[in-house]
Amino acid sequence: MVKRIVVGAHYGLVDWLAQRITALVMLAYTLILVVSLLAGPAPSQESWRTLMSGTGMRYASFLCILSLCYHAWVGVRDIWMDYVQPVGIRLLMHTLTLMALIGYAGWTTQILWRL
Amino acid sequence: MATLQFKIYRYDPDKDEKPYMEEVTVERDETDRKLLDVLVKLKYKDDTIAFRRSCREGVCGSDAMNINGKNGLACLADIDDLKQPIVLRPLPGLPVIRDLIVDMTQFFKQYHSIKPYLINNDHPPERERLQSPEDREELNGLYECILCACCSTTCPSFWWNPDKFVGPAGLLAAYRFIADTRDEATNERLDNLDDPYRLFRCHTIMSCVDACPKGLNPTKAIGKIKDLMVRRLI
Numbered sequence: 001m002v003k004r005i006v007v008g009a010h011y012g013l014v015d016w017l018a019q020r021i022t023a024l025v026m027l028a029y030t031l032i033l034v035v036s037l038l039a040g041p042a043p044s045q046e047s048w049r050t051l052m053s054g055t056g057m058r059y060a061s062f063l064c065i066l067s068l069c070y071h072a073w074v075g076v077r078d079i080w081m082d083y084v085q086p087v088g089i090r091l092l093m094h095t096l097t098l099m100a101l102i103g104y105a106g107w108t109t110q111i112l113w114r115l
Numbered sequence: 116m117a118t119l120q121f122k123i124y125r126y127d128p129d130k131d132e133k134p135y136m137e138e139v140t141v142e143r144d145e146t147d148r149k150l151l152d153v154l155v156k157l158k159y160k161d162d163t164i165a166f167r168r169s170c171r172e173g174v175c176g177s178d179a180m181n182i183n184g185k186n187g188l189a190c191l192a193d194i195d196d197l198k199q200p201i202v203l204r205p206l207p208g209l210p211v212i213r214d215l216i217v218d219m220t221q222f223f224k225q226y227h228s229i230k231p232y233l234i235n236n237d238h239p240p241e242r243e244r245l246q247s248p249e250d251r252e253e254l255n256g257l258y259e260c261i262l263c264a265c266c267s268t269t270c271p272s273f274w275w276n277p278d279k280f281v282g283p284a285g286l287l288a289a290y291r292f293i294a295d296t297r298d299e300a301t302n303e304r305l306d307n308l309d310d311p312y313r314l315f316r317c318h319t320i321m322s323c324v325d326a327c328p329k330g331l332n333p334t335k336a337i338g339k340i341k342d343l344m345v346r347r348l349i
Contacts, residue, residue: 009311012313013315078318
């Protein structure tokens with residue numbers, strides 16, 4: 001195979017934009033949580049359960065988990081792109097990161113939705 | 116007359132096994148105001164020391180080097196502002212040819228990759244292609260780049276991926292032509308940069324802005340490129 005430096009993957013913009021949008025989603029979720037906790041009854045297992053089990057909060061939590069994982073994917077991938085030069089190892093790191101994040105997303109959703 | 120103390124990076128690949136820092140003292144005359152004045156004097160004293168310089172007034176960009184840990188032009192650096200010993204190293208991230216001279220091939224390769232010239236296939240007018248004063252205003256802060264490489268060689272993203280990341284100097288030049296209303300290749304130029312390496316290795320740390328001896332702002336230009344891409348996408 002010829003050894004040429006090839007660039008032009010045409011996907012940088014969407015990820016860059018998504019990272020900013022997901023950051024806003026996480027910020028909004030954090031604010032919702034803080035306001036709910038401050039405005040609601042004293043923190044207890046029961047008040048947490050009530051807060052997190054509402055349909056709206058379930059939706060928001062799921063959105064936040066997805067946003068966190070997408071945000072982390074772009075960020076961690078950036079680190080691999082910066083520092084890991086051999087393409088094979090970089091592909092492996094990308095794959096492992098994706099697998100871990102997808103697993104975390106499912107696991108976190110399962111934990112929060114069963115409340 | 117005062118004595119100035121220097122620590123200078125020395126490396127002659129024909130003689131030296133590896134680079135080393137040489138301690139040198141130079142007598143400073145009252146007329147010596149800039150670092151380059153003293154370096155030229157040092158060159159008379161020891162003609163083996165190698166560095167580039169040409170216009171000595173901040174226009175050619177030849178004498179870019181790492182001065183006390185920060186990239187800059189020797190001809191613009193006031194000696195009075197420099198802490199002694201003055202530590203001089205070649206621009207970081209590029210291969211050293213000898214002493215303070217670096218091989219800028221990679222830097223110029225990236226610069227050329229953005230097609231740094233006006234693309235307009237219309238029949239050329241009798242005299243010149245005109246712009247409104249407002250359109251011309253947009254080019255201020257872009258066209259002044261002297262390609263000294265101070266910005267790109269202070270950018271960690273350029274250090275890690277100099278073969279793929281265009282770098283702040285190249286991206287500033289890219290926006291100079293994207294912003295030019297006389298240029299007709301805006302879409303092609305944006306396509307050329309829409310890549311996780313070519314443009315999006317920039318993590319907005321603004322090291323380039325800090326280093327630019329001409330006071331330019333490549334980060335702002337990069338932001339405007341991204342802004343145009345978003346507007347094109349949405």
